[in-house]
Amino acid sequence: MFAKIMTFNLRKNTELDGDNAWPYRTKAVAQMIKHHHVDIIGIQEGVHDMLEDLERQLPEYAWIGEGREGGMKGEYTAILYKKSKWHIGAMGHFSLSENPEQLGVKSWNASHTRMCTWVTIKSQKGDEFAMFNTHLDHISEEAQQKGMELIRERMKTFRDQTALPAVLTGDFNVYPDNVVVTGLEQEEYRNAYSVLQKENxxxxxxxxxxxxxxxxEREPIDYIFVSPDLEIHxxxxxxxQYEGKYPSDHYPVIAEVVTRE
Structure with a gap:
């Protein structure tokens, strides 16, 4: 298996950003994605209109997802994929709450409703894996930690049932020494940043x-993790900058993911 994966917080569309508001960055985002020739993208903060804008700019990609308030309401943790290379199998989502089957639910002192989108993706060559994409709360440590505990539980159950490798992307809103990150590492999920650290x-x-x-002093808050049966390069x-703009207030993170030999 070979897949080029990106995690990218698009930054919501707000007039408060002035010249950096979404209408002035749409082309920059599309150019950046085209530049990297990525296969699959986990995005955060995009609302339905923003995703439709990208759909027009990037006709080679399709996307799946739902707003965190349900239906088309609220921010998405959508997953984009290159249509010519990948096909979607099962898909779903859950809220990061005490009632995960219902979107639009806030728990654990979260500032906003939060969710995780997942999908199984299969290449034309027959390679298949699961992709999970999320955006953790930026205020409540309890929501961050319990939200990731729920994601880890769901990924474990999914992998036990399907034996598929898994990729997790997202804006975790925490630094690398946080238990949100170290908990994944303790379960032997591979952190993309370990590749950079090995290369000094x-x-x-x-x-x-x-x-x-x-x-x-600042450290990363956007992550790509893979299950132990995958490697990152x-x-x-x-x-x-693209089109004279930073595509977002977050940098995109890109990694090549391959099956472990």
Whole structure:
């Protein structure tokens, strides 16, 4: 199996961003995605209209997902995929709450409703894996930790039932030393940033407020993890501008995922 995976927080559409508001960045986002020739993208913060804008800019991609308030309401944790190469199998979602089967539910002192979207994806060559994509709360530590515990439980159950490898993408809103991240590592999920660390490359920030800052005290909050039966190669944090703009206030993170030999 070979798949080029991206996680990318699009930044919601708000007039407060001025010249960086979504209508002025749409082309930059599309150009960045085209530049990397990615197979599958886990996005965060995109609402339905934003996804439709990308659909027009990127006709080679399709997407699946639902708003976190249900239906087309609220932000999506949508998954985009290259139609010529990949086909969708089973799909679903759950809220990060005490009532996971119902979207639009807040639990654990979360500031907003939160969710996880999942899908099984199969290539024309027959390679198949599961993709989970999420956006954890940015305020409540309890919501962050219990939300990830629920995701880990769901991934474990899914993998036990299907024996499929799994990829997890998302904006976790925590730094690498947080239990949200270390808990995944303790269960032997592979962190894409471990590749950079082995190469003695700094990871740096992935959230930059449209300022383009790279290093300093801030650390990454956007992640790609894979199950132990997969390997990660050639990890990139894209800090470039496109169309004269940063595509978002988050940098996209890209990794090549292959079956472990």
């Amino acid at each position: 490359r700094d990871v740096g920030a992935t959230f930059h407020h449209f300022l383009g800052s790279e290093f300093g 050639n990890v990139t944090i894209d800090r470039e």
